Amino acid sequence: MKEHIHTIPVIDALREPGHCPFCKIYDKLEADSIDFIMGPSLSYMTESVRDETNEAGFCEEHLRKLYAVQNRLGLALMLHTHFKYVQKNMESGKIADIGSGLFKKGETQAERTAKKITAFQNRCYICEKINGTFLRYMDTFFYLWPRDSNIKPLVKALPGFCLPHYAAMLSMAEKSLGKKHLDDFLGVVVPLQKAAMEQLEGDMDWFIQKFDYRNNDAPWKNSKDAINRTMAMLKGAIIE
Numbered sequence: 001m002k003e004h005i006h007t008i009p010v011i012d013a014l015r016e017p018g019h020c021p022f023c024k025i026y027d028k029l030e031a032d033s034i035d036f037i038m039g040p041s042l043s044y045m046t047e048s049v050r051d052e053t054n055e056a057g058f059c060e061e062h063l064r065k066l067y068a069v070q071n072r073l074g075l076a077l078m079l080h081t082h083f084k085y086v087q088k089n090m091e092s093g094k095i096a097d098i099g100s101g102l103f104k105k106g107e108t109q110a111e112r113t114a115k116k117i118t119a120f121q122n123r124c125y126i127c128e129k130i131n132g133t134f135l136r137y138m139d140t141f142f143y144l145w146p147r148d149s150n151i152k153p154l155v156k157a158l159p160g161f162c163l164p165h166y167a168a169m170l171s172m173a174e175k176s177l178g179k180k181h182l183d184d185f186l187g188v189v190v191p192l193q194k195a196a197m198e199q200l201e202g203d204m205d206w207f208i209q210k211f212d213y214r215n216n217d218a219p220w221k222n223s224k225d226a227i228n229r230t231m232a233m234l235k236g237a238i239i240e
């Protein structure tokens with residue numbers, strides 16, 4: 001079988017036990033992106049990277065993660081030039097920088113400024129960097145599905161997917177697989193996800209029942225981390 005550039009990380013994520021494999025890929029891409037900017041290569045000092053961080057800025061979650069790296073000078077330098085970029089664009093009345101077709105005739109200056117600020121809020125250098133690569137990994141998964149006989153048993157052994165990645169996977173499956181392979185794929189993942197959600201709902205139910213004093217001495221079964229697993233399935237966020 002022809003090697004695809006992302007084949008090995010996809011298979012590794014499917015083999016790793018526990019949780020959604022696409023979350024593992026996402027987390028790895030996110031860690032690599034943060035390391036790329038703030039790590040030893042100091043990419044934030046590179047003009048091309050800084051131009052991009054100046055324009056896009058960062059979402060709230062990635063600001064928190066950059067702050068956690070403890071490179072205060074690096075973060076200050078990036079935020080300073082991004083801040084100046086935002087400031088300049090808010091004042092200049094120049095609209096081309098953050099997307100054409102953004103404004104309508106007859107809008108007040110206040111409305112335009114509000115739209116510009118919102119447009120900045122919707123961008124993040126790290127999210128944008130991850131998303132393009134992440135889609136290529138998902139694409140590789142569907143390239144492998146009909147071609148690599150190891151994939152199906154690995155998928156069958158998974159504990160389900162988080163709902164955001166399950167939805168992304170279903171919509172990409174429609175576009176990526178022909179009728180025969182699509183039916184085969186859905187025949188595996190739909191019952192797998194249903195069973196995973198039923199199991200999790202039961203674990204949450206038992207977690208709640210454990211608060212009843214009559215169940216004080218009953219075993220926790222598989223429900224001790226039910227809240228964390230439910231949050232992870234709903235949003236893909238792993239909260240330890």
Ligand SMILES: [Zn+2]
Nearest residue numbers: 020023162165
């Ligand atoms: Zn996921």
Ligand SMILES: [Zn+2]
Nearest residue numbers: 059062124127
């Ligand atoms: Zn982000």
